[in-house]
Amino acid sequence: MAPDLRSDKTDDLILGSLSADGRRSFASIGLEVGLSTAAVKRRVDRLRRAGVITGFTVLIDQKRLGRPIEALVELHTDGVLGVDRLRRALGPIAEIVEAVTVTGDADTIVRLVAADTDRLEAAVQALRAIPSVRKTETNIVLSHLVTRSATAF
Amino acid sequence: MAPDLRSDKTDDLILGSLSADGRRSFASIGLEVGLSTAAVKRRVDRLRRAGVITGFTVLIDQKRLGRPIEALVELHTDGVLGVDRLRRALGPIAEIVEAVTVTGDADTIVRLVAADTDRLEAAVQALRAIPSVRKTETNIVLSHLVTRSATAF
DNA sequence: GTTGAAAATGCTAGCCG
DNA sequence: CGGCTAGCATTTTCAAC
Numbered sequence A, B: 001m002a003p004d005l006r007s008d009k010t011d012d013l014i015l016g017s018l019s020a021d022g023r024r025s026f027a028s029i030g031l032e033v034g035l036s037t038a039a040v041k042r043r044v045d046r047l048r049r050a051g052v053i054t055g056f057t058v059l060i061d062q063k064r065l066g067r068p069i070e071a072l073v074e075l076h077t078d079g080v081l082g083v084d085r086l087r088r089a090l091g092p093i094a095e096i097v098e099a100v101t102v103t104g105d106a107d108t109i110v111r112l113v114a115a116d117t118d119r120l121e122a123a124v125q126a127l128r129a130i131p132s133v134r135k136t137e138t139n140i141v142l143s144h145l146v147t148r149s150a151t152a153f
Numbered sequence C: 001g002t003t004g005a006a007a008a009t010g011c012t013a014g015c016c017g
Numbered sequence D: 001c002g003g004c005t006a007g008c009a010t011t012t013t014c015a016a017c
Helices: A009-020 A026-033 A037-049 A083-090 A117-128 B009-020 B026-033 B037-049 B083-090 B117-128
Strands: A053-061 A069-077 A096-102 A108-114 A133-147 B053-061 B069-077 B096-102 B108-114 B133-147
Touching: A009 A026, A009 A037, A009 A053, A009 B053, A026 A037, A037 A053, A053 B009, A069 A117, A069 B096, A083 A096, A083 B133, A096 B069, A108 A117, A108 B133, A117 A133, A133 B083, A133 B108, B009 B026, B009 B037, B009 B053, B026 B037, B037 B053, B069 B117, B083 B096, B108 B117, B117 B133
Parallel strands: none
Antiparallel strands: A053 B053, A069 A108, A069 A133, A096 A108, A096 B133, A133 B096, B069 B108, B069 B133, B096 B108
16 A cells, blocks of 8 residues: 555645535635645645545435435355455445445445345345355445545545 | 436436546546537536435545544444434544444444544444443444445435 | 646537527 | 537646745
């Protein structure tokens, strides 16, 4: 991994601005944080090169795109299943939005978004069909309490 | 909720483009999807008005910003704790990045990012201090297998 | 870090099919 | 729904301080 970047309060302000609106102009950010347009651009470029900023993206309301069902599925797997193989196994399942491995009871937590319960079930079946997945536990997301920032890891 | 938007294949392409790079120009998206700059802008404006696009944001690598620890904490709560009160209780805890209520064993799942284990512990203590939180289970995130899109709900 | 300037690119609105 | 054009804003890269 590249070395960490020392980022100051101004960088935090810029990142905050861009979190709130990723398409904001450097000029307008500069007004807010007290820098010139050129200075803001230099900092953003530097944060990109340093890997702090990994990209920009659009926020999409999946419900309005016809995928109203969100679920978190815990995967309990055999020890033999490596991270790379698991990643490849998850790849083809279109409903998967995110997946992480964790310590504790479950081994992996998969987040998925589906158009209806049939597709949710099909996706969960696909998860169960992965070799060395012993057990799944599906939790439907009922409501979103906090969504503070889009983070990439 | 506003009525759903009928979105076609072109909209999907545009959303895909913007997912990959939220700052991409309408002209460059237009080249990809076979539309003029203005036509792309009109579609993006429409997707925004329809609530499909809820915003744009920057993707930040928290590790490089000095917050290398990510955890998912399951909250088991009493029935008396309403969504609004829970939301207010979570608000002041800076480490919280996301929180959802779910069906199943746990009632709420909180995702947080911390600078070190001390701060993680402090954040978990703060969660335990919320009235009617009976029990917490903390799972440290080990690796990210899939991060397909940043979604807002 | 700043400013200012110039060229390229991007955005937006109006008009038309 | 689309394309086009014209005017304006922004980005980007300079040089100079």
